[in-house]
Every structure is written in C-alpha cells, then in structure tokens.
Amino acid sequence: MSEKRAVHMKGIRNQILRTAEKLFLTQGYKTTTIRQIVQESGITSGSIYNIFEDKEHLFSALVDEFLTDAKARIDKVLADQPAENRMVGLLAMELYITEKNPVVRELMCAFHTSPFLMETVIKRHSALAEEVWAGRRHPRSARLSTAILLSEGAVSSYVISFDFSQKLDFAEIRRKVMFCILRNMGLEIRESNRLIQYMEENENLWLDLAGQVLNHSNETAEA
Template sequence: MAKSEKRAVHMKGIRSRILRTAENLFLEQGYKTTTIRQIVQDSGITSGSIYNIYEDKEHLFAALIDEFLDDAAKRVGEALADKTPEQRLVAYIAMELFYVEKNPVIREMMYAAHTSPMIMESVIENHAYLAREVWDARRHTKIESLHTAILLAEGAVSSYVLCFDFSEKLDYSSIRKRVMFSILQTMGLDTRETNRLIQYMEENKDLWLDLAEQVLHHSDEADK
C-alpha cells in the first residue's frame, strides 16, 4: 500500500473514531452538554486532530446528522420498497415525529439541528431527492420551488419539536397529525389523500419507531 493510501486509511479511522465517540455522547446526554473536551477524553484523539477535520462542534454534529439522514432514507427505501413515494415520504418524516415525542435527548438534538441554518440547509438538500417523486407528480401554483416546500415542511416539524417545552401539556397526537397534514398539503396532495396518509402514519407507529432505533444504533450494527 502506498504511503498516501496508508495516510488516507489512517485519517478515515481517526474520523470514524471521532464521529462514533461524538455520536455516543450526543445520544447519551444531548448536544448542548457534550463538549469537544469530552470527545477528546473519550476518543483518545487530540483536540488539534479534531479541529483539523471539523471546524467546531456544530460542524461535527452536522456530519452526524448527514449520516443519520442518509441511513434513514436507506432504511425507509428498503423497508417500504413496495410502497408509494408518498408513503415513503410519510415514513421518513414520521420516524422523527414519533421519536421526538418518545425521547427528550433526541428532541434536544433535533432542536439544535433545526436552529442551525448550516444544518437545515443540508437537511433541505438531503430531503429534496426523497420528495421529488411526490413533487413532480403534481402541479403547483402557489409554491414554485421544491426547496421552499421542504423548508416550510421543516418549519412545521420545528413547531412540533418546540411544543414539548411548553409549560402546558398539549395534545401531541393532534399536533402531529396537523403537522403532517400541513407538510403533505404543501407538497401538493389533496385533502382526501392527505387524510389517508395520516391514518397510514398513525397505524404504523411501531414500524417508524423501530426504523428510528435502527438509524440511531447503526454504528452498533457495523461493529458486529
């Protein structure tokens, strides 16, 4: 193996160790609490090496979010290969909606992602290919841009993430359905089809949670 190849393999190993360590810390204690110092201590990688690859904690977090999104799309594609593009889109979003309700640490991580313009820009790009089949099958008069539609959809998801921090406990099931209704209407679906897909989302809660668990523990699978 050439020297340059050995260095590339070495750097890949360092990057992987940084990401896996950060992933474990983020999932255990959330985004805010986790520090670069903790990642250094747990990974054995120096802070200089970490900053040589990632500009700061936000960029490291963004790299993990990209991994999660890619893995989520892959798992949805495999599990729902025989379903419609609309059902796959619902599944992709439902994984986040249901898990946000279940897990406060994931909720905090999603809040951090949704309030980072850099991460949200990446999320919109990532979602575009998944939504395009749904988008292209319909005519749109009010919203001309798929990226704009996805941005509005993510705004709806953000409102769902935020509602768990209100002092008053709300009807999360009702809000979740309304969030999905808003997203599907933004994508151009009519009311009848939208309601049918919301029912599909609610009936398959266990599947969405299972897929989300697989995404969040994908590194465990790779280690086996």
C-alpha cells in the first residue's frame, strides 16, 4: 500500500470512529446502527466493513482508544504516584462515570456482556496490574488475567445495580467492588483499604479525567 493510500485509509478509519463515537455517546450501543454511521459519516457501508468486521469490532476499537487515552491521562496526572495508585485511578474513572452517565452505563453493559469486548478490557487492565507487581519482592502476576476476569464480574454487578427497581447504596457497592478487585490481585487488606480511601478522596479528579476522555474528539478538533 502506497503512503498516500495509507494516509487516506487512516483518515477514513478515523472519520468512521469519530462518527460512531458521537452516536454511541449520545444514544448508546444498541440503538446505534451501521446504517446510521454511514448516513452521518458519508462513508459507504462497503468501506466501513472493509475496515471493521461488524459493529462489535468497531466498538472494540473505540473502547481500546478510550482505555489508551484514560491510561495516558492517569499516567500524566499521577506521574509521581506508585503503580497501584494509577491503577486505582483508572478503575475509579470507570466506576464514577458509570454512576453519573446513563449512556456510559449502557455502553458498559454492552462490553461486559460480550466476550470479545471483555477480552480487550481484561488485557488492558492486566497489563497495568502487572506494573503494580513489577517492583515488588514477591510478584503475583502469573494469574492476574484470571483475577481481572473475576474482578470485571464485580464491576458488571455494579453496572447492573443501577437498573434495579430498589435504590441501593452505590457508594458502598463501589467500595466493595474496588476492595474485591484489589484483593483479587493480591493486595493486603490494609493497603486495599488505603487505596479505597484514596479513591474516594479524589472523586472529582476521576470524574474530570473521565469527562476529558469522553470529549477527546472535541479537543482534537479544536487543536
């Protein structure tokens, strides 16, 4: 493929992603269709399917973008913090924005019920969890993927709980979910409790960073 052709295809891919992102974040995953993306982007369905196998693969590419952007922002803001603080920050962004944004909740439900999409998230979170143990005396990274998989089950319960007919104590559930995740990854009780306190003390920071991730297309356009 020539360099000119590669640049052209990259532009088309980006246009598809930005259009899909706008639709997903305004009306959710289930409602958004490839036909709508065609109409909004001006890109033919053939061109879309030439790049993405289906809507699920397109959404997976966006999830990967969001996670990459979120981690980059966390690494920048918490550059002087240990890996476990950065990991908690990334997870806290997901938990807090899930509570505040109904559309994000629907998107979270979408990828938590898709094995293909869940694998993307688990790989990302496992890589960060490995950083936590990299400098420790007795690293426990051998089964981190399993620990993250079980932890995502706890996150799924958190996401679903917002649709219960009975209103629950979401702050308490969030603490329990984070405790479950940290303990699954092998952190001790005392350290887990410290990190939960750290999470709650910085709620506004996580929400601000999550908002930046969701609006990164606007930032790019303005730049």
